Amino acid sequence: MALQDKYREVIDFARANGVNDLSVQEQNNVLYLTGTAPADAVKQQIWAVYEKLDPEMRSADMVLNIGVAVGASTTYTVQAGDSLSKIAAKYSGISWKDIFEANRDQISNPDLIHPGQVLKIPQ
Structure with a gap:
């Protein structure tokens, strides 16, 4: 074959x-x-x-x-037990504040994210 x-x-x-x-x-x-x-x-x-x-x-x-592709966005689907800090730790050079700012359209409080949410991870 x-x-x-x-x-x-x-x-x-x-x-x-x-x-x-x-x-x-x-x-x-x-x-x-x-x-x-x-x-x-x-x-x-x-x-x-x-x-x-x-x-x-x-x-x-x-x-x-x-x-x-340059400028392509990475996404992350929130899992149970996640926090913005835990998610940021999975990506080099990104802080929880960066993720919060990139997702202000769907997150009003950085302490309140929910399983199943799809977050943009900034480059």
Whole structure:
């Protein structure tokens, strides 16, 4: 089975979800998929599709080099027990105040966030 056939689902997902400059090349029994995702969420979904096909990533026959477009927003879905400080700690160089300011349209009190809210994480 050719690698492009094996990873067709990953390739098709990337194409369908707006990955720019998508390049698919096979070299020395390794498939290289490169491009720029329109948002971090799309990049993460591409990785999820890949992990479904090769759960432990043991095949070592695919390289995903997917960047995220400059200015693209990252989002985070609030989980039970989260606070803005806990969320900020997951991202380098971002404070809870940065997240609060980026989400003033949906947060009036930084101590009151709710599971299921989708917050913008500033770059």
